[in-house]
Amino acid sequence: xxxxxxxKSSLQSRDIALIAVSLLVLLFVAxxxxxxxxxxxxxxxxxxxxxxxxxxxRADTVAFFFTGCGDDLKALAxxxxxxxxxxxxxxxxxxxxxxxxxLIPIKDLFSKTSVSRxxxxxxxxxxxILVTAEDEKILADSAxxxxxxxxxxxxxxxxxxxxxxxxxxxxxxxxxxNGELIITEPYFFKGKYEALIIAxxxxxxxxxxxxxxxxxxxxxxxxxxxxxxxxxxxRGQVRLTAPxxxxxxxxxxxxxxxxxxxxxxxxxxxxxxxxxxxxxFSLMLVMLHMNLQSKxxxxxxxATSLREEEANAFNEKLKEEIKIRRSIEKSLRENxxxxxxxxxxxxxxxxxxxxxxxxxxxxxxxxxxxxYSKEELLNMRLVDLYPYDKxxxxxxxxxxxxxxxxxxxxxPMRHKSGSLIPVETRVWPGKWNGERCIFATSxxxxxxxxxxxxxxxxxxxxxxxxxxxxxxxxxxxxxxNSFIKATGYTRDELIGKKFRELEIFREDKxxxxxxxxxxxxxxxxxxxxxxxxxDGRRLxxxxxxxxxxxxxxxxxxxxxxxxxxxxxxxxK
Amino acid sequence: xxxxxxxxxxxxxxxxKLGELTMKLHFFTGFMLAVLLSVSGFAxxxxxxxxxxxxxxxxxxxxxxxxxxxxxxxxxMMKMFADYLGVKYEFVKTDWSxxxxxxxxxxxxxxxxxxxxxxxxxxxGDLGANGITILPYRQKLVDFGTPTFPxxxxxxxxxxxxxxxxxxxxxxxxxxxxxxxxxKGRSLLGKAKTCIDPSLYKLETVTDKIKFxxxxxxxxxxxxxxxxxxxxxLDVPDALVALQKWPGKIKILGPVSDKQYMGPIFAKSSPxxxxxxxxxxxxxxxxxxxxxxxxxxxxxxxxxxxxxFKEMK
Numbered sequence: 001x002x003x004x005x006x007x008k009s010s011l012q013s014r015d016i017a018l019i020a021v022s023l024l025v026l027l028f029v030a031x032x033x034x035x036x037x038x039x040x041x042x043x044x045x046x047x048x049x050x051x052x053x054x055x056x057x058r059a060d061t062v063a064f065f066f067t068g069c070g071d072d073l074k075a076l077a078x079x080x081x082x083x084x085x086x087x088x089x090x091x092x093x094x095x096x097x098x099x100x101x102x103l104i105p106i107k108d109l110f111s112k113t114s115v116s117r118x119x120x121x122x123x124x125x126x127x128x129i130l131v132t133a134e135d136e137k138i139l140a141d142s143a144x145x146x147x148x149x150x151x152x153x154x155x156x157x158x159x160x161x162x163x164x165x166x167x168x169x170x171x172x173x174x175x176x177x178n179g180e181l182i183i184t185e186p187y188f189f190k191g192k193y194e195a196l197i198i199a200x201x202x203x204x205x206x207x208x209x210x211x212x213x214x215x216x217x218x219x220x221x222x223x224x225x226x227x228x229x230x231x232x233x234x235r236g237q238v239r240l241t242a243p244x245x246x247x248x249x250x251x252x253x254x255x256x257x258x259x260x261x262x263x264x265x266x267x268x269x270x271x272x273x274x275x276x277x278x279x280x281f282s283l284m285l286v287m288l289h290m291n292l293q294s295k296x297x298x299x300x301x302x303a304t305s306l307r308e309e310e311a312n313a314f315n316e317k318l319k320e321e322i323k324i325r326r327s328i329e330k331s332l333r334e335n336x337x338x339x340x341x342x343x344x345x346x347x348x349x350x351x352x353x354x355x356x357x358x359x360x361x362x363x364x365x366x367x368x369x370x371x372y373s374k375e376e377l378l379n380m381r382l383v384d385l386y387p388y389d390k391x392x393x394x395x396x397x398x399x400x401x402x403x404x405x406x407x408x409x410x411x412p413m414r415h416k417s418g419s420l421i422p423v424e425t426r427v428w429p430g431k432w433n434g435e436r437c438i439f440a441t442s443x444x445x446x447x448x449x450x451x452x453x454x455x456x457x458x459x460x461x462x463x464x465x466x467x468x469x470x471x472x473x474x475x476x477x478x479x480x481n482s483f484i485k486a487t488g489y490t491r492d493e494l495i496g497k498k499f500r501e502l503e504i505f506r507e508d509k510x511x512x513x514x515x516x517x518x519x520x521x522x523x524x525x526x527x528x529x530x531x532x533x534x535d536g537r538r539l540x541x542x543x544x545x546x547x548x549x550x551x552x553x554x555x556x557x558x559x560x561x562x563x564x565x566x567x568x569x570x571x572k
Numbered sequence: 573x574x575x576x577x578x579x580x581x582x583x584x585x586x587x588x589k590l591g592e593l594t595m596k597l598h599f600f601t602g603f604m605l606a607v608l609l610s611v612s613g614f615a616x617x618x619x620x621x622x623x624x625x626x627x628x629x630x631x632x633x634x635x636x637x638x639x640x641x642x643x644x645x646x647x648x649m650m651k652m653f654a655d656y657l658g659v660k661y662e663f664v665k666t667d668w669s670x671x672x673x674x675x676x677x678x679x680x681x682x683x684x685x686x687x688x689x690x691x692x693x694x695x696x697g698d699l700g701a702n703g704i705t706i707l708p709y710r711q712k713l714v715d716f717g718t719p720t721f722p723x724x725x726x727x728x729x730x731x732x733x734x735x736x737x738x739x740x741x742x743x744x745x746x747x748x749x750x751x752x753x754x755x756k757g758r759s760l761l762g763k764a765k766t767c768i769d770p771s772l773y774k775l776e777t778v779t780d781k782i783k784f785x786x787x788x789x790x791x792x793x794x795x796x797x798x799x800x801x802x803x804x805x806l807d808v809p810d811a812l813v814a815l816q817k818w819p820g821k822i823k824i825l826g827p828v829s830d831k832q833y834m835g836p837i838f839a840k841s842s843p844x845x846x847x848x849x850x851x852x853x854x855x856x857x858x859x860x861x862x863x864x865x866x867x868x869x870x871x872x873x874x875x876x877x878x879x880x881f882k883e884m885k
Contacts, residue, residue: 084817090640091633094787097794101818190641 015291022284026277033273040261040269047260051253052240058210058220059242059251065209066174066183066247069124072113073185073197081105082130085139086189100149106130106140107149114142119205126200131158133186133193174201174247176224181206210251221252228252336433349423351440352432357381357398360432369444371416382427382440387414401427402438413442422449452550465560471547474498474514477555486562488534504531514545518556522547528563540567616698618657618844627654630666630674630697634789635809636869637703637721638663645869646701646836649720652861656852664697668766668789672713675700676839680713682765687712698845701836703809705767715840717849719833720862721870722877724808725768727751727760727825730797738826751826752778754803761785761792761801768792768805773828775805797821809834812872831877857884 076082085102093099110128117124127143136158174183181201187194210220223231223241225248233239238260240253340361343350349366353359362377370377370385386394390411400406409427412420422445430439459466465483467476476494484491487504499505510529517524525544532538542561547554621627629650633640638647647663654661666674673679674696681688685708705723706716729735735758738750752775759781762770766789770782783801785792793814796804805828806814814822838846856862863884866873874881 087639087641088790088817091635091790092640092788093790093794097787097791097798097800101794101797101821190639190643192641 015295019288026281026284029273029280030277033270033277036273037267037270044261048238048240051255051260052242055220055240055242055251055253058212059244061212062206062210062222062249062251063245063247065119065124065206066244068117069183069199069201070173070185072117072125073128073183073199076109076113076128076130076197077185077187079106079109081109082187082195083189086187086194090189096151100151103140103149107142107144110140110142114199120208122202122205122208124202124205126202128197128199129158130187130195130197132195139195174249176248181222219254221254222249223252224248225250346441349442349444351377351382351385351442353382353438353440355436355438357383357438360437365444366442369415369421370413376416382438385413385442386411387420398427398438398440402429410445422446465541465562467558467560469556469558471554471556474511474556483560486533486539487531488537493534499531505529506532514543518545518547531560539564616695616845617842618848621657621659621698621845624659626660626662627657627699628662628664628697629654630664630671630700631702632665632667632671632789634702635807635813637701637809644702645865646703646720648865649856649862650699650701650836652856653849653852656855657848666696666700671700671704672710672837675837676714678713682709682713684771685709685712695839698842699836699838699849703807703834704837705807706833706835707767707772710837714837715843715846716835716837717846718853719835719880720853721809721834721866722873722880723767723832723834724827724877725773725805725829725832726808726811727754727803727828728793728796728806728811728814728822729803729825730799731821731823733802733823735803735825737824740826744827744830747826748828748830751828754825755779757781758803759783759801761796761804763789763792763805767807767832770805773805775828793818793822807832808873808876809870812870812876815872833880860885 081102085099085106088098088102091098093102110130114125114128115123125142127141129138129142130140131138138156138158141156172185174181176182181203183199183201185197187197206222210222222244225243228241228250231239234254236257238255238257240255241250242253243250343352343361343363346363347365349369350361350363351359351366352361359377359380359382362374366377367374372380382398383391383394394409394411397406397409397411401409407426409425410423411425413423413425415421423442424445425440425442427438427440430437432439459468459478460480462480463482464480465486466480467483468478469475470477476497476499479489479491479494484494487494489502494502498511500508500511505511513527513529514524517527523544523546527543529541529543530538531541540563542563544559545556546559548557549555616624616628627650629647631638631644631646631650633644636645638644642663650663651661664674673693677692677695679690679693681690687709699717700714701720703721703723704710704716706719710716735754738747738754741747741750755775755778758779760770760775760779761783762768762775763785764771768789770776776782781801785795785800787795789810792804793806793810795801797818803825811822811824815824836849838849853862863881866881
């Protein structure tokens with residue numbers, strides 16, 4: 001057994017070690033995969049950050065570029081030449097002279113500005129115009145081929161559909177117009193919006209600006225900020241955007257995902273490793289499960305063997321127990337027999353009743369005393385043994401005795417003939433043939449009663465003076481008629497009193513003498529003592545006292561002979 | 573002035589009759605004028621302006637006196653004057669052809685220094701101010717207030733013109749004579765009934781190629797630049813503005829006139845208003861407000877006419 005336990009525990013330790021090692025290996029592999037994945041993610045994040053920074057840098061460059069363009073247009077709007085034109089217009093100069101002369105320097109200024117800003121040698125502006133807000137007429141156009149302002153004045157009208165000049169007035173800065181990039185600057189004369197300067201930005205120059213050097217620089221685009229919300233990123237590409245500050249544009253960088261993640265996305269690598277890990281883990285679980293099943297089987301077999309052994313031991317025990325029980329039963333049977341015999345041999349009436357008071361056994365003394373046959377008694381209840389009018393009292397008395405509140409009852413039983421049988425009955429609970437039952441024994445007191453009656457007759461009618469005292473205390477229990485007649489006391493005056501107390505003995509020494517004599521031998525005879533009657537008469541009495549028993553108690557019986565007459569001369 | 577001698581009675585009787593007639597005519601004219609004025613309404617004098625609670629400023633966008641865009645030196649000055657009077661200011665745009673009629677309420681015909689009253693017209697304002705040169709014929713039409721700006725008529729040419737400016741001698745009459753020499757045989761652009769009317773300076777005697785510009789006074793300089801004429805007349809304020817607006821395109825050749833002055837005009841029926849303006853101008857020309865206006869609108873005028881501003885603060 002001990003060997004088996006050692007074997008079992010070593011097996012368990014080996015399994016735990018195996019599981020622990022497997023888990024450690026699994027954790028190690030998972031850790032490696034995670035480190036690999038997080039490194040890939042970090043590289044990707046760094047790459048994305050780098051690209052984002054690059055995009056933001058380019059966006060800042062574009063913003064700076066637009067700021068420069070805006071400054072160009074502001075300079076035009078603040079130029080004295082433009083102001084002079086509107087001053088002259090206010091003065092009412094004609095287009096033929098004053099206004100035309102005013103426009104010449106404006107045209108020159110616009111033309112110079114349009115070629116002054118360059119990116120990599122290319123001009124930034126395709127065209128710069130000054131257009132009136134009121135009638136939407138172009139006042140100056142850098143793209144005009146005419147060297148001299150025609151006498152008709154304005155170059156032409158601006159297409160209203162292209163730009164709402166009135167709405168555009170407050171707006172300063174770049175925007176897109178019919179797919180082209182423009183930048184505008186309103187002109188205010190004396191606080192009133194009078195004209196708008198519009199410059200068309202050369203597409204190539206912007207391209208050069210945003211695609212200048214750097215990583216994957218060809219994939220940059222300038223988009224309207226409002227349009228990117230609805231754009232979907234093409235599959236396999238990553239979209240980065242950076243706002244171009246101070247403009248409604250964003251710089252978009254659309255890059256192939258493989259340039260950032262490599263040919264395989266780190267998530268796919270992680271997923272692959274995770275799948276392999278899950279497979280291995282599942283395999284391990286299956287093996288563990290199989291191992292566990294074997295172990296369970298083995299344990300079950302071991303348990304079966306153990307149970308078999310335990311069953312054998314139990315059988316042995318059971319046999320022992322059966323043996324013991326049989327022996328007990330035998331002794332019980334013997335006991336019952338003895339009990340039966342014991343009851344049968346008893347002079348008193350014996351009854352055994354079931355818990356519901358049905359009589360299941362009676363002895364011969366009962367059969368004899370009650371006048372019933374055995375069959376009749378076995379069909380009766382205990383209370384049926386009593387007169388009909390005493391059934392309730394008998395039941396209550398039995399209950400009290402079963403509760404040990406009462407020892408016995410003197411309730412007389414009813415003979416089959418109807419006569420009453422004085423009995424003293426005791427009842428107690430017990431077992432009969434293994435069942436709970438009520439035992440009852442009733443002592444037939446017919447003879448004692450008869451003897452009592454005889455004694456009573458003798459006592460009362462005796463010519464001698466008879467007194468019955470309690471043994472201790474010597475209180476008067478009973479007196480006969482002769483004593484009452486002789487002493488003049490009534491019975492009631494005497495019962496419970498002492499002689500000395502009633503002055504029947506007038507001296508204490510009389511009492512002492514009687515006591516001494518009784519203590520010495522328990523009885524005495526012919527002791528002469530004076531006693532006094534109720535009326536004070538003195539009587540000479542010859543006392544004899546004997547101890548007698550009645551109903552388990554001891555009494556002193558005093559037989560007193562009045563010898564006064566014999567002693568009269570002496571008395572006289 | 574009727575020429576006549578005392579050579580016989582008929583002549584004397586004729587003189588008496590003529591005198592009576594003239595008196596009657598004057599009486600009649602005076603009566604009719606009174607009736608007409610009561611119908612058309614005189615320019616408001618000071619009490620009328622205060623009663624109306626508004627000062628109506630008649631002006632023409634010209635040089636930097638009235639910009640046409642709600643400001644200008646005379647506009648600001650008249651706004652100050654309205655404040656001084658405690659009334660509102662209102663600008664009433666007019667033009668050179670009707671400026672004097674709009675102020676005086678009289679339709680007139682001007683021929684040289686002679687003024688012929690043709691009838692009455694509606695008065696459109698209480699005073700006029702936009703750099704109006706004080707000229708004798710104009711003084712017959714209206715009353716001028718205290719001169720507020722110096723003036724002179726200059727001859728200008730395109731910057732690339734072969735004509736060279738005269739070298740100042742310190743003697744104005746000599747300089748004018750030298751300038752007139754330059755005009756000889758060359759086309760000259762002026763504008764009739766204005767201070768740059770060549771006839772005012774008897775330039776028709778110098779050249780027969782005088783062109784009277786039909787456009788606005790402000791267009792004279794650019795018209796010359798455009799080649800309408802080789803030379804042009806410009807008053808000082810206009811020339812100063814032109815020099816700023818067309819730098820490098822015009823050049824000043826020299827003076828054509830004596831020194832002149834510009835000032836606001838009032839109807840002859842508004843002596844109290846004119847007097848009040850004179851008082852007002854006396855104040856602002858000594859409290860710095862006027863000079864600050866000059867500096868704002870004609871910063872270079874000090875270079876040419878420093879003596880005009882000498883007494884001012």
